[in-house]
Amino acid sequence: MNIVLFGLRCVGKTSVGTKLSDITDKIFFDTDRLIEKRESKSIPEIVSDRGWDYFRKKEKEVIKDVSKENNAVISVGGGALMDTENVDLLKDAFLVLLKADIKTMESRMAKDNSRPPLTSEDTHSEIREIIEKRMPTYEKIASIIVDTTGLKVDNVCDKIMFELEERSLLK
Numbered sequence: 096m097n098i099v100l101f102g103l104r105c106v107g108k109t110s111v112g113t114k115l116s117d118i119t120d121k122i123f124f125d126t127d128r129l130i131e132k133r134e135s136k137s138i139p140e141i142v143s144d145r146g147w148d149y150f151r152k153k154e155k156e157v158i159k160d161v162s163k164e165n166n167a168v169i170s171v172g173g174g175a176l177m178d179t180e181n182v183d184l185l186k187d188a189f190l191v192l193l194k195a196d197i198k199t200m201e202s203r204m205a206k207d208n209s210r211p212p213l214t215s216e217d218t219h220s221e222i223r224e225i226i227e228k229r230m231p232t233y234e235k236i237a238s239i240i241v242d243t244t245g246l247k248v249d250n251v252c253d254k255i256m257f258e259l260e261e262r263s264l265l266k
Contacts, residue, residue, distance in 0.1 A: 096264060097121075097162070097188035098255070100170045102233065103225055105203035106193040107243045107251060112170035114248045115255060119265070124161045125170045130154060151178065158184050177229060182236055189264055191255055192237035194230075195244045197222050 098115065100108040109125050116123035127138060130153050134141050141150050154175055161169050162184040169188070175181050176190075195203075200222050234240065239258045243251050259265050 102193040108170040116168040
């Protein structure tokens, strides 16, 4: 069974995914990094050169490929699961919604300028707008929700592992 980590930007998907793959002895896939590798460009370059529609098309191709795995931890980009086809591809996985408060996301974003803006708004307004747009969908599809605000990666992984064990989903 795959474990899929999803949520907004800067909630810890890659950090948690890397650690969780070590703990569970599952292979780790970060769909954003796979897209960058396939395109030989960073996400900002892809979006700047080809646009968000092209990026989302490439994202869907990568998700289709990694969804065929059956023993992986998969971190998907912030907007990936707004697409129902991507959700369908990953429907048999354990879907972990990671979230954090706005202050935490802003602080993490300030340290990472490698992400293209999603809107023309300032960071705070962008985060608020994206939360309002995406969170209702995210909460519907999540197997569990973990708030990463103030938690270390190990603590987040502990919460996920506890839920997997409670539901008898670990082999």
